[in-house]
Amino acid sequence: MTNQTQLFEAALGIKAPWHVQGVDLGTELTIAVDFVAGSRFACPGVPGEHPVHDTVIKRLRHLNFFQFDCYLEVRVPRVRLPDGSVRPVEPDWMGKLDGFTLLFEALVLTLCREMTFAAVARLVNLSWHRVKAICDRYVDLAVAATDLSEVTAVSIDETSCRRGHDYVSLVADMDARRVVFVTQGKDAGAVERFANHLEQHNATPAQIKSVSIDMSPAFIKGVQEHLPDARVTFDKFHVVAHASKALDGVRREQQKTDPGLKGMRWSLLKDADKLNLAQLTDLEVLISQYTTNRTARAWMYREQLREILDRKQIHVVSKMLRRWCSNVMRSKVEPMKDVARMILCHFDGIVAWAQTRQTNGFIEAINGLFQAAKRKARGYASFKTMRTVLFLIAGKLDFSAFNPHAS
Structure with a gap:
């Protein structure tokens, strides 16, 4: 039994004070993970190490073991801090979304860049909503952390969401060739929201010196009002x-x-x-x-x-x-x-x-990829889903700051 638990500890990358308590293989593989009694744990933002107050059991989905779904049942400690408050201390391999490990979330992200949410859900034996929730979480984290201080030339275009007159507008960094902003509508307000987005990400509207758009009066008005230093190019x-x-x-x-x-x-x-x-x-x-x-x-x-x-x-x-x-x-x-x-x-x-020589060709190619993905998925029902898919396809987001197994 000792050899078996050591094998799984090595495979999972678990280190002291954590250890594998037991392994159960039935219709699925369940691995019990515990910590050494008497261990003290650090808490982010609070100096020192603190004693355990009590514990809660968390069940985490992990990468499959051969053809078996694999779950970790982790006894997670809650520590008592000097001010008397109690906080949970999660191991560093626990995912950003409750119920998953970082490795499993990295797998889902990688697959969703190439496949629809429904196809990935079938492949990993998970619900469509849980797959989407993982992608939403990481896209939100990565977009919030994006630094736009070097962006000086952008391209703005719209793509259709559903039949009729329902659109989203995309803004791409022309030098990095990546989508940096997605918003609802295709009016002048879309440009205004992008200008506000710049100010929230270490940038200013004044740094945008060149913008490529189609001859939409709304986009022209938006650029004139909210990106006043940008030279407009109609490709x-x-x-x-x-x-x-x-x-x-x-x-x-x-x-x-x-x-x-x-x-x-x-x-x-x-x-x-x-x-x-x-x-x-x-x-x-x-x-x-x-x-x-x-x-x-x-x-x-x-x-x-x-x-x-x-x-x-x-x-x-x-x-x-x-x-x-x-x-x-x-x-x-x-x-x-x-x-x-x-x-x-x-x-x-x-x-x-x-x-x-600025062109919207790159962003229009993105529109083509998105429309193809939308057809394969038989349509996306919400703007939130569309935004997540567009960033996964063309945002070149760096997830490694939140998950060392994801790029």
Whole structure:
């Protein structure tokens, strides 16, 4: 029996004054853990070591032993302090959530970064709510301890929670490429809440010098009011996306009288180097008609816009972009005129792309990962769950300060 208990003490990493009192293997493995009689224990924040007043039994879920669920039944002491109060003293391998060891919580965190809560719950034989509670606890601890003093460039975007108009807004640190803030809604208040979050994490709104957003009036207003020193960038991909939408609108309208345009949607919207030979041939035939065909002219305007925004000299981009807008406004391609008006309305932010090269591509990729996770989970019911999942996927949170077995 001595060899058996010593084996489990070594496997569990238990050291004096703790020791394994007994082991019971039935439908599950139960390991009784006790401490040496007469032991005195330190209490955080109170100098010295203190005598045991009484004890309570705590049952902790641990890593599986082969195919068996494993539990530790620990006799936890409560010590009497000099002021007469009584406090429990928990061993350093006890988890942050009642009922688990640190090793078990680290396993759940690792699995939940790659799998849905429901899948992990089935794998570890635990309820969905308990798995989520572990992740919630660690995400809250890690986010509360995050230092944002080095953040100077951010990207802000929204993603849908559920069908309809229910959204959450994400803020990412562009240099570290990680999500640092998640909040409900997609209005100017989301930016205000981020500014307040900065002040709670060793930072100030004034240190944000660059922000990449879409052309949402709410986000623009929020940045102007709450991140006053930030230079706004509207990335090239949002602008070109508007031009592509206008191009498709021209094609849809024209194909009502020109059946030859049917089936050409992807030939027009895809990059030319991604087209097959047949698609490329059809596109070249269409472009050759640019003097008489509005869809062809819309395609050329879109490609010219892409080429302008690829340049890096801000004065060249500014001059060419104004000329492009002027040419489009004189044309008869009505949907593309809306793009020109939008560019003129947000001109400084679009031209800023030439220097900052800040893009929302990273945060939009996160949105894609989140939507995929949400579909696998058949949806998430609460904002709290969505926030936890987003931080697990893209927060690059460091849990090692709270659990040496988790990274």
